[in-house]
Amino acid sequence: MAALTVLLHGLAVAAAASVALGLPVLRPEADPALGWLGGGLILLAGSVLDLHRRLARRERDTLRRLDSLQRSVDALAERLDRRIASAEAGDSAAAHEAVLQEVKLLHTLVARLGESRPPEAPEPPRTSPPSRTAFQAPRPPDLxxxxxxxxxxxxDAAVLEAVRDALAADRIDIHLQPIVSLPQRKHRFFEVFSRVRAADGVVILPDRYLEIAERAGLMATIDNLLLVRCIQLIRETERRQHAIGFFCNMSAATLSDAEFMRQFLDLLAMNQALVPKLVFELSQQELRAGGAVTMGILSQLARIGFRFSMDRVTDPDIDVDALLRHEIRYVKLDCALLLDPAMDVRIADVRRRLEGTGIDLIAEKIETETQLDAILRSGIDFGQGYLFGGPRPARKPP
Incomplete structure (x- = not known):
């Protein structure tokens, strides 16, 4: 191609020279300048033709490159579509499997409602009530x-029947109460509560049904249902890209329910990313009374990555080493207990022993700004209570 270009250029120069030199000889009467002008025009025409040819060739080369790039883009797009389709199919399969596992769990829980369970033996008298309101005076309802x-x-019989009916009809509602960082008051966690809704829409509060359900052997079913719903809530926040965790109560009855715990752990095996966002909460009494089986299950959950919280603390004499050994990373202290002058020395000792351990204190049942001011002066990390928001219904996941 280069030789042809040189040849054509040489021919154009030769033709131009022939016209410029030969025209005066062939036409003596003509102006000699016309020969040079004609030769120049021929040379210019040759240059223009050569330039046009070069531009045409460059345009063809550019079009070929563009065509090649387009084919490459089309091929990459097709590969990307295949990968996206494959990934979506995999996600869909995983999600489908998770839903099947949840349905299986719920079916198991509801099936247990028909089982006859002997009443539990009455517990010996306690020096302090186990209720979450041990240090809180009754408050008016939030209208x-x-x-x-x-x-x-x-x-009691009517309450028990209402609880059984609500379980069978999926009327155990989930409510969330915020746990905030102090002093910013930014939502960091939500605690998950259960509420029993009767057939007529009336809500039966926990202080009315908990003891009755426990005597009838239904608390494990209620707690287990709460755990499944909690996993669904966490998955929903993952889809919305909300960075927030959930505290969920776990009773000794749930821990000792081997069949449920096995299925629950199978469900979590398909949702490993959700594990760090779920904090199991147990009372101080249950942790102290827990036998080898209960503590063994806690250790197994801790190895998976779960963290725990201890609430309903009635005795500030806390075994910090035991908390660390069982991955208990949060301790809830009632606001009234924290602000009791008689407890100042013991609470200060608890805070001193928890420093540098990675265990955070949560002041709960904070209801007034005055209480909050006193809590802030004590350097507590988190707060919970009606001052920051009461339990509100959670939107059911789709």
């Missing part, structure tokens, strides 16, 4: 929340 609707007078 802004539907959860505050008080149930009409019901005897």
């Amino acid at each position: 802004r929340s539907p959860t505050s609707v008080a149930a009409p007078p019901m005897d």
Whole structure:
């Protein structure tokens, strides 16, 4: 191609020279300048033709390159579509499997409602009530929340029947209460609560049904259902890309339910990313009374990556080494206990022994700004209570 270009260029120069030199000889009467002008025009025409040819060739080369690039882009797009389709198929399969596992769990829980369970032996008298309101005076209902609707007078048999019916009809509602960082008051966690909704829409509060359900052997079923719902809530926040964790109560009855725990761990094996966002909460009494089986299950959950919280603390004499050994990373202390002058020395000792351990204190049942000011002066990390928001219904995941 280069030789042809040189040859054509040489021919154009030769033709131009022939016209420039030969025209005066062939036409003596003509102006000699015309020969040079004609030769120049021929040379210019040759140059223009050569330039046009070069531009045409460059355009063809450019079009070929563009065509090649387009084919490459099309091929990459096709490969990307195949990979996306493959990934979506895999995600869909995983999600489908997770839903099947949840349905299996829920089916197991509901099936247990028909089982006859002997009443549990009455517990010996306790020096302090196990209720979450051990240090909190009764408060008026929050009229802004539907959860505050008080149930009409019901005897224990009616309450038990309402609980069984609510479990069978999936009317155990989930409510969330924020746990905030101090002093910023930024939502860091939500605690998950259960509420029993009767067939007529009346909400039966925990202080009315918990003891009755426990005597009837239904608390494990309620707690287990709560755990499944909690996993669904965490998955929903993952889809919305919300960085927040959930505290979920776990009773000794749930820990000792080997069949449920096995299925629950199978479910979590398909949702490993959700594990760090779930904190199991046990009472101080249950942790102290836990036998080898309970502590063994806690250790197994800790190896998977779970963290724990201890609440309903009635005795500030806390074994910090035991907390660390069982991955208990949060301790909840009642606001009234923290602000009791008689407890100042013991609470200060607890805070001193927890420093540098990675265990955070949560002050719960904070209801007034005055209480909050006193809590802030004590250097507590997190707060919970009606001052920051009461339990509110959680939107059911799709």
